[in-house]
Amino acid sequence: MALPVGHPPVHTGNVGLLLVNLGSPDAPEPRAVRRYLDQFLSDPRVVEIPPLLWQPILKGVVLNVRPAKSAAKYALIWDRETNESPLRRITREQAELLQGAFGRQVIVRHAMRYGNPSMQSAVEALRAAGCDRICVAPLYPQYSGATTGSALDELFRILKGQRWQPAIRTLPPYHDHPAHIAALKASLEQSLSALDFEPERILLSFHGMPRRTLDLGDPYHCQCRKTARLLREAMGRSEAEMPIAFQSRFGKAEWLQPYTQPMAEEMARQGVKRLAVLTPGFSADCIETLEEIAMEVRDAFLTAGGNHFAALPCLNLSQPGMEMLRNILGEALSGWIA
Template identity: 55%
Template sequence: MAQPAPVPAQTANPASGPAPAGHPQVAHGRIGVLLVNLGTPDGTDYRSIRRYLSEFLSDPRVVEIPRLVWQPILQGIILTLRPSKTAEGYKRVWDKERNQSPLRVITEAQAISLQHLLGDRVMVGWAMRYGNPAIRVELDRLKAAGCDRILIAPLYPQYSGATTATAVDKANDALREMRWQPTVRYLPPYHDDPAFIQALAQSVRAHIDGLGYTPDHLVASFHGMPRRTLDLGDPYHCQCQKTARLMREALGWPAERFTVTFQSRFGKAEWLKPYTSDVMAALPSKGVRSVAVLAPAFSADCIETLDELAVENKELFLHAGGEAFSYIPCLNASEGGMAVLETLVRRELAGWL
């Protein structure tokens, strides 16, 4: 696993002079940044997928069903049948040269690029909430390298209890077990940050310019959440709507040619609507012959964007009579995407740098 190379840390406090003879050598005085994304299986085999799904779907913030009711269902029929189907999607998008998922490859590239942008005073790492590298392992690595001040940056533009909050929970679990905790800050949601909105708009413009035609319709597909999360006070739905509105206004795109949708629903409960799959199947009947789709809830492309959106929903649109479908990639480690991350991280490091 490649990580940005550490820079030697101090082992004694300049204000108090050298450590006494026989005192343990303690690295300190560094600033750390830990990028955190959702997660990925280690491979496309059944056991790797099952292990990943078990960790992911056992999180009470992801599935808010009492454990005594949910675990027998999860460990029984779901984790018996679902890994094989999920593996098919991962195999279609897997980076075979590196034998890693796209999310892992891109998140690592973001960390390496951010390290170059921030320079030697900061040590940048990356971790996954589910799977590897684990948050606890990477926090320990930063701490051992002398990072006694760490910015933990969940890479979710919009806040949700099932994404941002669970990453914070996991980091706090790790901190709780440390005798000497580093001082920690958390990157807040950036759904309406001007740098993020402008980068999204520019990525859409550049993509459409490359198509050679202007799509009839633009769809912003966000990852779905159960409807009850909105009713219970989760701000995710509202923040998604604001991201979409600000981006559309920055593009100058007409409202009648723009739709916000939600994808990746799971189970029988009602999720946030409209569903991306339903919209894709219905657009051609409304005279839409060409559509471009982007995923503003994702900081990096993954199975939900590269397979569910770019393959499955493309098939739905074309089968329903559409003629041209184009997927607009996430910001990833592009120049525009890295400019956003650098802006956000430098702002949160104010007073430390």
Template identity: 50%
Template sequence: MATQRPADHPTIPAPKIGVLLLNLGTPDATDYWSMRRYLSEFLSDRRVIETNPVIWQAILQGIILSTRPQKSGRNYERIWDKAENDSPLRVISRRQAQKLQTRLGERVIVDFGMRYGNPSTASRLEALEKAGCHKILLVPLYPQYSAPTTATANDKAFEALGKMRWQPAVRTMPAYFEEPIYVETLARSIADGVAALDFEPDVVLTSYHGMPKTYLMAGDPYYCQCLKTTRLVREHLGWPDEKLMVTFQSRFGPTEWLRPYTDETLMALPGQGKKKIAVVAPAFSVDCIETLEEIAITGREQFEHAGGEKFAYISCLNDSEGGMAMLEALVRKELGGWI
């Protein structure tokens, strides 16, 4: 005879498989306090800033957060999605989750979460668990691994999982920079982006988010994976070495970061006779402040001010057909044995 459940036993939903897309994060708005909350969380992460926290917090809370929220807020205003009244990162991430849900079908529940800001990783893991997801795949959307991106995204998820009474089985998707389908998709997006221009670039920059050089020396593989990404794409395209360059952007503070710097390169190229360029950002799966403002707007201004004549920014893969086909293939591979 089957055992009867107590009358007050909680309802248990049918088992599902969860897929949680993870990205960096974004402020909720561009005002001072929204920016301050976001920047405080972001810049307090020990994976991002490895300086002694006692010293760093005094600098962060006392100096940086007194002025940086206003500047960052103005930069966000330049790229804010007015139609959605939201940041492009959150708007596009939502579309990615919706399109992947359609591709994977009803047995899988797809959601997205942010390491900093909303929707929080913890809130989305809780939602997936309540929906009956006894198995969850964490998908950090960073093609190249680094401690300040992939590792901290997983850290935040594990922190939330550590508070759950009924903890689901969990897998994490690894960096995918050398997966053939990623290399092919990225190469095709670059080739299509260049073909759509009304000029032939003298050079195409692959601009990656930077990190302090000390992180590389401590063993972070990010730098090497960035170089390999560009090499694999260059070989796929059949381009000469000088056609596809590697640079690093978004440096912060006085320490030395990975070189060559994107901004310095943009300002130097016109003087070298390279006055027509295109830029792509392979470290980002979704267009955000670092691509739409730092590269597409400020980078263009720096290049043109230095004498550049033609500038183009080639968008991230975002929720494009090719990008979603690639993401579906990678996720299905990691779900092997589950679906």
């Protein structure tokens, strides 16, 4: 049937692959950080307090105090050459390196759940490029409602407004995928071999979540512990040698324990002089790894009596990390590509 006069041509037949990460402000400045935090902390998946109670606190207190402090931290780790946060730059470059990895019909884009480029703009770009099938890949190895769940909420909100919706697949959690564990092992071995000291402990630090999320059935805590266990087994190390902890607390409520910084300080007080920290819950280095771990936790450990500290890199653009992404994303696209 012929299209109505003036109707734009419809392009179909391509497959979209959308990498999604958390996001960051557009600039290391209070105004940009305020916009970012307003969007991030207004997400009911992130702050599970009724909006009528939370929004006055957010607008009246948090967004008047926190942006300047956060902007100063972002300024410490900002990529001045590309004028991007490390998280946004690395995610963009991951997408660029994956373009062509699955054939010419697969178009790879990246998006941030909060900030830019938005998921809305990325989905629209894929549709305009003729993608009638889209695989959305939240790059969180462990599932949490506040991360993966929120990204999928946004995806389906976007699709709700489209008359012709594409077929959709979503990447499942890959916390225990053999390719992920193998990539963590290879990356960890490479990082350790590059150090000028041998760590007595390797602390596995995951992003924290409020304790109540575990009580309500969120699988995040269990999946973090499984990643840690499988990595220890792959490395031939004990739990005492590679303990687990959780970082990035916010507010006064109890969060998943043990907490990273107090644990590092206690290790130093107990005589551990050489510590390395790996963050297996992050697919790319970001403010939580480059500022919180590499600066704040480092200073706390050394002040408490430690001598040597290393914040080990995330998988980022490393050969093990990119090989892992090609593996798990290829599985997710199976049947859609040759």
